[in-house]
Amino acid sequence: MAPVWSSCSNRFVLAATKLQSHTCFTTAIVIPLYHYSTIPQPYQPNPPNPSPKLVPLQLHKQNQSIPISFSSLNYKESIISAIKSISHKTHLLQIHARILTTTLIQDPAVSHHFLCRVSLSGPLQNPDYSRRFFEQISYSFVSHYNTMIRAYSLSDSPQKSLFLYRDMRRRGIAANPLTSSFVVKSCIRFLYLLGGVQVHCNIFKDGHQSDSLLLTALMDLYSQCQKYDDACKVFDEMPMRDTVAWNVMISCCIRNNRTRDALSLFDVMRSENYKCEPDDVTCLLLLQVCARLNALEFGERIHSYIMDHGYGGAMNLSNSLISMYSRCGCVDKAYEVFMGMKNRSVVSWSAMISGLAVNGYGREAIEAFEEMQRNGIQPDDHTFTGVLSACSHSGLLDEGVSFFDRMISEFRITPAIHHYGCMVDLMGRAGLLDKAYQLITSMEAKPDSTVWRTLLGACRIHGHVTLGERVIEHLIELRAQEAGDYVLLLNLYSSAEQWEKVVEVRKLMKQNSIQTTPGCCTIELNGVVHEFVVDDISHSRRVEIYNTLDEINKQLRIAGYVVELSSELHKMDNRGKGYALSHSEKLAIAFGVLVTPPGTTALRVASNLRICVDCHNFLKLFSAVYNRDVILRDRKRFHHFRQGHCSCSDYW
DNA sequence: CTAGGGTTAG
Numbered sequence: 001m002a003p004v005w006s007s008c009s010n011r012f013v014l015a016a017t018k019l020q021s022h023t024c025f026t027t028a029i030v031i032p033l034y035h036y037s038t039i040p041q042p043y044q045p046n047p048p049n050p051s052p053k054l055v056p057l058q059l060h061k062q063n064q065s066i067p068i069s070f071s072s073l074n075y076k077e078s079i080i081s082a083i084k085s086i087s088h089k090t091h092l093l094q095i096h097a098r099i100l101t102t103t104l105i106q107d108p109a110v111s112h113h114f115l116c117r118v119s120l121s122g123p124l125q126n127p128d129y130s131r132r133f134f135e136q137i138s139y140s141f142v143s144h145y146n147t148m149i150r151a152y153s154l155s156d157s158p159q160k161s162l163f164l165y166r167d168m169r170r171r172g173i174a175a176n177p178l179t180s181s182f183v184v185k186s187c188i189r190f191l192y193l194l195g196g197v198q199v200h201c202n203i204f205k206d207g208h209q210s211d212s213l214l215l216t217a218l219m220d221l222y223s224q225c226q227k228y229d230d231a232c233k234v235f236d237e238m239p240m241r242d243t244v245a246w247n248v249m250i251s252c253c254i255r256n257n258r259t260r261d262a263l264s265l266f267d268v269m270r271s272e273n274y275k276c277e278p279d280d281v282t283c284l285l286l287l288q289v290c291a292r293l294n295a296l297e298f299g300e301r302i303h304s305y306i307m308d309h310g311y312g313g314a315m316n317l318s319n320s321l322i323s324m325y326s327r328c329g330c331v332d333k334a335y336e337v338f339m340g341m342k343n344r345s346v347v348s349w350s351a352m353i354s355g356l357a358v359n360g361y362g363r364e365a366i367e368a369f370e371e372m373q374r375n376g377i378q379p380d381d382h383t384f385t386g387v388l389s390a391c392s393h394s395g396l397l398d399e400g401v402s403f404f405d406r407m408i409s410e411f412r413i414t415p416a417i418h419h420y421g422c423m424v425d426l427m428g429r430a431g432l433l434d435k436a437y438q439l440i441t442s443m444e445a446k447p448d449s450t451v452w453r454t455l456l457g458a459c460r461i462h463g464h465v466t467l468g469e470r471v472i473e474h475l476i477e478l479r480a481q482e483a484g485d486y487v488l489l490l491n492l493y494s495s496a497e498q499w500e501k502v503v504e505v506r507k508l509m510k511q512n513s514i515q516t517t518p519g520c521c522t523i524e525l526n527g528v529v530h531e532f533v534v535d536d537i538s539h540s541r542r543v544e545i546y547n548t549l550d551e552i553n554k555q556l557r558i559a560g561y562v563v564e565l566s567s568e569l570h571k572m573d574n575r576g577k578g579y580a581l582s583h584s585e586k587l588a589i590a591f592g593v594l595v596t597p598p599g600t601t602a603l604r605v606a607s608n609l610r611i612c613v614d615c616h617n618f619l620k621l622f623s624a625v626y627n628r629d630v631i632l633r634d635r636k637r638f639h640h641f642r643q644g645h646c647s648c649s650d651y652w
Numbered sequence: 653c654t655a656g657g658g659t660t661a662g
Binding site for chain 1: 653
């Protein structure tokens with residue numbers, strides 16, 4: 001049987017008899033009384049003899065008292081404005097009591113405002129408190145549910161909003177699009193895909209399947225739950241797509257490692273078919289993509305788009321530009337943006353510091369750090385990540401240690417795993433392996449796989465086999481071993497010439513069917529990002545590319561290049577069988593030579609792994625023989641090759 | 653007779 005109230009919209013109130021009894025509404029009997037719009041005027045108190053309860057409220061706080069004058073006519077308005085403005089806890093408590101003990105309890109507007117005040121802002125802000133009030137008033141409008149569900153969705157226990165939502169449906173109260181959007185938000189908060197799917201179904205049942213805002217929220221849900229295809233499906237089925245919808249789609253691509261697709265969406269959304277103007281958020285997202293893909297030209301396009309559309313003054317965009325330019329290896333451009341800013345926040349300074357650091361300007365990064373403090377900007381944890389990585393990239397051991405100590409004692413920042421990572425890198429590079437190991441074991445937080453992996457890398461450099469074995473045990477314990485770890489271990493054994501162990505590790509890898517991450521490079525030419533994996537044969541111009549590579553190899557051999565395979569098994573082909581002959585770096589370079597005239601710009605390549613010795617030698621010679629600069633960004637840092645030299649002294 | 657929705661810098 002249909003619930004009795006379903007015929008009179010959702011506007012019903014509880015039987016007056018239940019009003020004062022503070023019944024928990026789950027057990028209350030709900031009787032529709034009337035449409036609220038037809039209420040004669042029950043809440044215009046103006047009582048001839050005001051009952052003591054309606055006497056103006058005197059709010060006391062220690063020795064001061066705040067009188068709130070209630071002219072009898074706008075009693076309700078006064079209460080509402082009091083609810084909105086009151087900033088002291090006890091006053092709100094008094095109002096709470098006042099509402100419960102008077103006819104105010106029957107007023108949806110009053111209860112709504114009170115619910116908002118105690119759940120979303122103000123001194124009592126606490127979903128449990130609002131839930132109590134919610135149950136005390138014992139009648140429920142969608143708006144009350146919405147407020148409550150929203151409060152939960154923002155709280156530490158977003159699951160509760162889903163419970164309340166289910167409760168609400170069980171009572172036959174129709175959800176409106178807002179209700180659903182709050183619930184979706186909660187599902188995103190705790191990545192509850194199944195619940196989200198349930199809500200998605202209900203949205204259809206409720207007939208809200210064309211609400212583009214709701215659909216956008218659902219896309220975000222699927223995207224954050226790694227359901228790229230489902231997100232795309234929702235996107236495809238959207239009747240109207242505004243800029244935000246496109247933005248969510250782009251962020252979905254980024255989240256799910258479809259970075260090149262994300263880039264292409266910029267032009268698709270602007271095309272004739274869709275005519276959707278990118279906004280500042282679009283730019284923010286795309287700058288992130290450019291930084292990842294090393295797509296400088298595209299980044300510059302976004303930069304001019306920002307300028308042309310009047311977003312130039314936005315702090316977040318400038319910060320993002322700084323980061324993009326420096327991660328594309330153009331510190332000078334990053335610096336230009338930085339200098340052009342009217343105001344600079346910690347974020348700007350930190351971005352600049354990290355930018356300098358990652359490009360090998362360690363000293364300059366430290367100078368920037370000091371300059372920043374002279375400008376009265378307090379560093380935060382991100383700033384120190386930049387400073388510490390500056391030290392580690394430039395081998396400034398003592399400075400790094402002292403910054404680490406100052407960060408803790410002077411700036412009261414508890415080191416995060418990131419900071420430990422930098423320190424381990426720093427110490428490991430300097431050969432202080434045991435100290436680095438001690439540092440990791442002394443950490444309060446549980447060390448994660450990255451930290452151990454950093455140490456393993458250092459063991460590999462210094463050929464410290466016993467420590468390396470201990471580290472791999474930790475990684476195994478974390479169940480976080482990746483192919484790269486085994487490769488490092490393999491290299492460690494082979495550099496120590498322990499060949500039996502090498503065989504053993506190989507067997508182990510085969511047994512556990514460990515997949516190596518395919519080495520993958522991107523190179524941007526004429527604004528298009530090309531991608532190559534090891535021994536790639538998928539490119540349409542593969543024949544020309546391999547011919548060019550052969551030619552380059554020939555030229556370099558004349559100059560004394562020798563392929564170095566034995567000592568370095570850094571990257572293997574993607575089937576994990578053996579040594580790859582054409583690392584993606586070389587393919588990208590060959591392609592660059594193929595499509596650009598000689599002596600033009602530098603070739604800029606980004607790689608997802610660390611560069612190997614062989615490729616490093618190859619690129620050094622290439623830069624001299626072909627007289628072309630190569631800027632290679634590997635997983636950790638930049639290598640600027642020029643005239644047979646590299647900005648990093650040794651290859652690592 | 654209220655107000656409440658989706659993307660977002662280092």
